[in-house]
Amino acid sequence: MSGDVPADQAAAELERLRRLVGPNEHSYDDLVAELRAAEQGVRAAEAAAGELRAENNLLRIELRRARQDQYHVWKLAARPWRLVRALKRTAGPGG
Numbered sequence: 001m002s003g004d005v006p007a008d009q010a011a012a013e014l015e016r017l018r019r020l021v022g023p024n025e026h027s028y029d030d031l032v033a034e035l036r037a038a039e040q041g042v043r044a045a046e047a048a049a050g051e052l053r054a055e056n057n058l059l060r061i062e063l064r065r066a067r068q069d070q071y072h073v074w075k076l077a078a079r080p081w082r083l084v085r086a087l088k089r090t091a092g093p094g095g
Helices: 007-021 025-078 080-091
Strands: none
């Protein structure tokens, strides 16, 4: 009796059953491998983002220190008498 089913009906039934059951094992294995590769890619991207955040924080600290140094140099250059007074204080009483 199974030989009495036309080929197009058999193909339609096979397609319907595949939709119900889901992908075959080979397709499932491919999807799992793709998922694992995507997860590794995400982990690598997150690690790189963390390294960039740390580097960004270090650069901000260095920039703040450089601006402080620039301000102190500006204060001394704008008011040279302060520099002279500070040098006299550090030289001591005989200086």
